[in-house]
Amino acid sequence: MTKQTLFDKVWDMHTVRTLPTGQTQLFIGLHLIHEVTSPQAFQMLAERGLGVLYPNHTLATVDHIVPTAFQHRPFSDMLAETMMRELEKNVKKAGIRFLDLSSGKQGIVHIIGPELGLTQPGMIIACGDSHTSTHGAFGCIAFGIGTSQVRDVLATQCLAVTRPKVRKIVVKGKLHKGVYAKDVILRIIQQLGVYGGIGYAYEYAGPVVETMTMEERMTMCNMSIEGGATVGYINPDQTTFAYMKGREFAPTGEAWDKALTFWKFIASDTDARYDDIIEIDGKQLEPMVTWGINPGQAIGISQKIPTISSFKADDQKTASLTLQHMQFKEGESVLGKKIDVAFIGSCTNSRISDLREAARIVRGKKVASHVKAIVVPGSQAVKKAAEAEGLDAVFKAAGFEWREAGCSMCLGMNSDKLVGNQLCASSSNRNFIGRQGSPTGRTLLMSPAMVAVCAIEGRVADVRAHV
Amino acid sequence: MSKIIQLKGRGIVVRGNDLDTDRIIPARYLKEVAFGNMGQYPFYDERFGADGEKKKHPFNDERFSGASILLVNKNFGCGSSREHAPQALMRWGIKAIVGESFAQIFAGNCTMLGIPTLVASPDEINLLMELVEEHPNHLLEVDVQKNMITVDKHEITATMNASAQNALTEGTWDSASLLLSAKDKIKEVATQLPYFNNFGDGQ
Numbered sequence: 124m125t126k127q128t129l130f131d132k133v134w135d136m137h138t139v140r141t142l143p144t145g146q147t148q149l150f151i152g153l154h155l156i157h158e159v160t161s162p163q164a165f166q167m168l169a170e171r172g173l174g175v176l177y178p179n180h181t182l183a184t185v186d187h188i189v190p191t192a193f194q195h196r197p198f199s200d201m202l203a204e205t206m207m208r209e210l211e212k213n214v215k216k217a218g219i220r221f222l223d224l225s226s227g228k229q230g231i232v233h234i235i236g237p238e239l240g241l242t243q244p245g246m247i248i249a250c251g252d253s254h255t256s257t258h259g260a261f262g263c264i265a266f267g268i269g270t271s272q273v274r275d276v277l278a279t280q281c282l283a284v285t286r287p288k289v290r291k292i293v294v295k296g297k298l299h300k301g302v303y304a305k306d307v308i309l310r311i312i313q314q315l316g317v318y319g320g321i322g323y324a325y326e327y328a329g330p331v332v333e334t335m336t337m338e339e340r341m342t343m344c345n346m347s348i349e350g351g352a353t354v355g356y357i358n359p360d361q362t363t364f365a366y367m368k369g370r371e372f373a374p375t376g377e378a379w380d381k382a383l384t385f386w387k388f389i390a391s392d393t394d395a396r397y398d399d400i401i402e403i404d405g406k407q408l409e410p411m412v413t414w415g416i417n418p419g420q421a422i423g424i425s426q427k428i429p430t431i432s433s434f435k436a437d438d439q440k441t442a443s444l445t446l447q448h449m450q451f452k453e454g455e456s457v458l459g460k461k462i463d464v465a466f467i468g469s470c471t472n473s474r475i476s477d478l479r480e481a482a483r484i485v486r487g488k489k490v491a492s493h494v495k496a497i498v499v500p501g502s503q504a505v506k507k508a509a510e511a512e513g514l515d516a517v518f519k520a521a522g523f524e525w526r527e528a529g530c531s532m533c534l535g536m537n538s539d540k541l542v543g544n545q546l547c548a549s550s551s552n553r554n555f556i557g558r559q560g561s562p563t564g565r566t567l568l569m570s571p572a573m574v575a576v577c578a579i580e581g582r583v584a585d586v587r588a589h590v
Numbered sequence: 591m592s593k594i595i596q597l598k599g600r601g602i603v604v605r606g607n608d609l610d611t612d613r614i615i616p617a618r619y620l621k622e623v624a625f626g627n628m629g630q631y632p633f634y635d636e637r638f639g640a641d642g643e644k645k646k647h648p649f650n651d652e653r654f655s656g657a658s659i660l661l662v663n664k665n666f667g668c669g670s671s672r673e674h675a676p677q678a679l680m681r682w683g684i685k686a687i688v689g690e691s692f693a694q695i696f697a698g699n700c701t702m703l704g705i706p707t708l709v710a711s712p713d714e715i716n717l718l719m720e721l722v723e724e725h726p727n728h729l730l731e732v733d734v735q736k737n738m739i740t741v742d743k744h745e746i747t748a749t750m751n752a753s754a755q756n757a758l759t760e761g762t763w764d765s766a767s768l769l770l771s772a773k774d775k776i777k778e779v780a781t782q783l784p785y786f787n788n789f790g791d792g793q
């Protein structure tokens with residue numbers, strides 16, 4: 124078998140049958156659930172008298188609504204407490220493994236899957252969260268689903284889905300200092316557009332991607348959905364295998380050898396056929412920052428906000444609405460804009476390497492007095508590892524708040540929210556209107572290292588002066 | 591399950607490209623364990639100010655009350671996978687959405703709920719939007735089988751994801767029972783997938 128992409132091989136292996144509708148009945152190897160998009164699915168099952176077909180292949184955690192300051196039960200937010208109890212009830216009844224706050228393994232679902240070794244190459248992974256694409260970093264087909272689909276996976280371990288095309292995105296060259304995985308993916312989204320990936324799975328390749336660590340690859344794949352692609356993946360290689368080795372749920376002994384053979388087999392053939400191939404030059408990239416209300420509205424830090432007239436006619440109205448919301452002017456620079464909040468966290472950038480890099484920058488410095496700065500580790504394990512290295516002390520000494528693990532200010536479902544029209548330098552993934560909890564709040568997406576620099580300077584600054 | 595072949599209703603227009611699911615339903619309204627109340631929340635922050643005062647928005651506009659065909663522009667529903675977004679629209683009264691393009695997860699969620707998402711060209715969408723804004727009482731007819739939208743004397747040809755169209759018109763859009771009917775084949779795949787069985791490690 125040659126000329127196949129990883130996508131082809133993994134998809135075919137998981138195909139149960141072609142449905143009369145033309146869709147594929149696709150087998151889901153690992154199902155991840157959390158408190159926000161699963162309770163209604165369990166209700167649907169109950170209404171239909173359906174059970175959970177493979178409870179051992181669903182894993183639950185709690186991330187979206189958990190408070191990151193005080194986690195005593197019952198939560199002070201009764202709505203959050205109700206959601207928590209509902210999840211506890213559902214997983215207990217169905218016999219699903221639940222990594223809760225007392226487990227020491229709780230965290231953002233896309234952080235804990237990989238760190239526990241549950242996420243493995245060649246899997247198909249589904250979760251009721253669009254950033255499930257993160258797991259593609261391991262050479263998985265991983266995508267977000269809605270709640271009715273969560274119901275389907277629970278009941279049948281399958282989904283009815285349409286096969287996408289595959290676009291290979293080759294990142295050539297080498298990144299300059301101060302340019303991170305976050306900048307690469309923001310550049311890709313900016314170039315191809317927030318709808319450019321609709322109907323595609325993205326395969327990221329090329330020297331820049333191949334030399335990335337697993338954590339950097341996860342940042343890349345995480346934001347595939349922001350470019351419209353539900354799936355983004357990277358072929359597994361020695362970096363992947365080295366990361367897997369010794370993880371709690373990774374295979375061991377004889378099973379490890381078999382796994383390795385399987386993982387090598389599923390990688391794209393060198394002569395694989397793609398529906399589309401795009402090249403990006405890593406050497407041309409500089410630190411990126413968004414200026415608008417979707418992740419595609421991004422510029423290099425030294426560039427100016429585009430003029431309205433530079434947009435296509437049908438995008439001009441959106442562009443002016445964007446500037447109105449952001450309180451920015453066309454043609455001006457984002458550099459130097461005074462920020463109110465700095466947020467380091469989210470499933471995009473809250474792993475140990477993100478925290479190390481940010482800590483390196485803030486060490487011995489102070490957060491600007493007008494800035495509220497918080498660090499929210501992606502998982503309890505990340506938090507523990509960071510504390511073992513003394514990163515918490517570095518952040519706290521600089522004036523950052525050091526929080527418990529969760530989604531936090533990425534989407535403002537707990538009490539971590541912007542207030543009024545605050546401007547937030549954020550390592551998260553979405554700058555949508557209202558995303559960070561305030562309808563008039565404003566978000567600037569950037570790498571965690573950039574957020575660290577902005578927190579210190581109190582305004583948008585270029586990380587390259589600090590590395 | 592019902593077959594969705596033709597839908598008739600009044601239109602409502604929400605203009606703008608890249609209208610994300612956070613705008614369709616802000617995350618703070620996701621803190622409920624059931625979908626029952628979602629009909630109150632579509633476009634909440636665009637419809638209501640900080641003190642609950644009504645803002646100018648099609649979903650607040652009396653002329654569009656009772657409308658069931660939503661007209662939108664490009665990349666509608668991008669962002670989060672929250673089914674709460676189509677649930678909110680459906681429970682408000684939307685039965686079909688016609689636009690220039692849709693984000694993939696959103697469109698998939700719509701299909702699961704029996705809401706067709708039809709795609710037409712920017713010019714045709716603009717024509718439909720102008721007609722509806724001018725004559726909000728006129729009826730639109732959405733023919734899911736023929737991919738056709740009719741209003742007054744205008745007939746607009748649309749496109750639709752073929753499998754979504756089949757699922758809707760054949761009444762198999764609620765897929766759980768369809769998927770479960772292949773239980774033996776599901777087990778076969780489960781047995782063959784090496785990782786699903788821990789690569790032979792009997793833990």
